[in-house]
Amino acid sequence: MGRSQELSEFKRGTVIGCHLCNKSIRDISWLLNIPRSIVSGIITKWKQLGTTTTQPPSGRSRKMTERGQHMVKCTVCISRQVSAESIAKDLQTSCGLQISTTTVGRDLHGMGFHGRAAASKPYITKCNAKHQMQWCKARRH
Known part of the structure; x- marks a missing residue:
């Protein structure tokens, strides 16, 4: 079962039904192929709140649809x-x-859209280009 999937209302009810039939958390987990942590969470929520429905997500809703x-x-x-x-x-x-x-x-x-501006580059004259090429050649040797 993936992390983002929620259990259906039927499966949650099945977990509670198995719990009421005195099945252990490990047995319920094995029978329904659900992780033990989720099974125990469903059972504790049912004991505390008396319901198996999921709560709506907390936090403010998005302004942009x-x-x-x-x-x-x-x-x-x-x-x-x-x-x-x-x-x-x-x-x-x-x-x-x-x-x-x-x-x-x-x-x-x-x-993934970011505002980017091109870097300002100096105007390269023929004389500057010649000096730059000589400097690069001297540096290689």
Whole structure:
């Protein structure tokens, strides 16, 4: 069983049913092919709260929906020069969400888009290029 999978309500009920039939945690784990830690967690939760349902995830929900993230990604892929401020305004008009530029920037960083500027390079004249080539040759020997 993968880490991100949740047990169905039926399997949780089966664990409690086996527990009520005086099966040990190890036997329940072996019968249902569930890790012992999960079996014991289900049983203790059932004893404490009297329920086997899972609680909703804690924490604040995301402001940016998947649709909004998709729109941001498409906008950035079309034009890389668009600022986060203009993207936030576009989202406010199209989706009706009040999203700050900080949220847009955070989501762009999460998607792998980072603001990078090219390094400024000095103007290389023919004389400078000649000196640079001589310096490189002398350094090799």
